[in-house]
Amino acid sequence: GENVEQHPSTLSVQEGDSAVIKCTYSDSASNYFPWYKQELGKRPQLIIDIRSNVGEKKDQRIAVTLNKTAKHFSLHITETQPEDSAVYFCAASIYSTLTFGKGTMLLVSP
Amino acid sequence: EPEVTQTPSHQVTQMGQEVILRCVPISNHLYFYWYRQILGQKVEFLVSFYNNEISEKSEIFDDQFSVERPDGSNFTLKIRSTKLEDSAMYFCASSRESSYNEQFFGPGTRLTVL
Numbered sequence: 001g002e003n004v005e006q007h008p009s010t011l012s013v014q015e016g017d018s019a020v021i022k023c024t025y026s027d028s029a030s031n032y033f034p035w036y037k038q039e040l041g042k043r044p045q046l047i048i049d050i051r052s053n054v055g056e057k058k059d060q061r062i063a064v065t066l067n068k069t070a071k072h073f074s075l076h077i078t079e080t081q082p083e084d085s086a087v088y089f090c091a092a093s094i095y096s097t098l099t100f101g102k103g104t105m106l107l108v109s110p
Numbered sequence: 111e112p113e114v115t116q117t118p119s120h121q122v123t124q125m126g127q128e129v130i131l132r133c134v135p136i137s138n139h140l141y142f143y144w145y146r147q148i149l150g151q152k153v154e155f156l157v158s159f160y161n162n163e164i165s166e167k168s169e170i171f172d173d174q175f176s177v178e179r180p181d182g183s184n185f186t187l188k189i190r191s192t193k194l195e196d197s198a199m200y201f202c203a204s205s206r207e208s209s210y211n212e213q214f215f216g217p218g219t220r221l222t223v224l
Contacts, residue, residue, distance in 0.1 A: 031210070032209065032210045034213075043114075044215045046213075089152065095166070095208060096165065096205070096208040096213075097168075098143075098145075099155065100154070101152060102151070
């Protein structure tokens with residue numbers, strides 16, 4: 001089955017810095033890659049997603065890049081703010097099942 | 111904005127007891143899922159459900175687990191005989207379509223098995 005690795009497990013940045021979280025997947029048939037943000041005690045919420053036929057997608061301060069050859073995708077957050085502090089999960093999907101990475105705890109210090 | 115809801119928020123049970131976790135998916139969604147998250151670990155897929163049938167299930171979803179859509183709104187996960195290792199946060203999710211489609215998560219039910 002699909003396996004998703006996510007790094008780093010924790011990431012501390014200063015407000016205004018950029019943050020990058022990286023994921024790799026194992027199954028080349030995966031074709032949909034969402035990123036979820038989970039604040040403490042709350043539900044995971046989708047922040048951005050990308051399909052396998054697209055290399056990059058941007059939404060304001062958030063961008064995702066996908067390298068299908070390397071089976072690698074990344075989340076980029078620019079101009080980080082304290083409210084960006086949360087756990088971020090990447091996931092890969094072939095049909096509908098989401099296989100998640102282990103999560104990255106992002107801490108943004110004012 | 112419509113949201114997935116789940117009840118109860120926290121369920122404590124004794125080992126060997128049956129539990130039923132309830133979810134109300136978003137009303138126009140057709141695909142329903144259960145995931146679990148053991149404390150400090152990643153979210154793991156359990157089962158997906160469409161058109162009153164299981165579409166996919168993981169190795170975790172063994173004979174102790176079952177799902178049901180008893181009416182037009184509820185989607186339930188039953189664990190027949192709970193084990194200590196079933197303690198986790200259980201998330202229900204729903205989506206309008208299957209592929210390339212955002213799955214909306216509920217707030218979760220924290221299950222504690224004593």
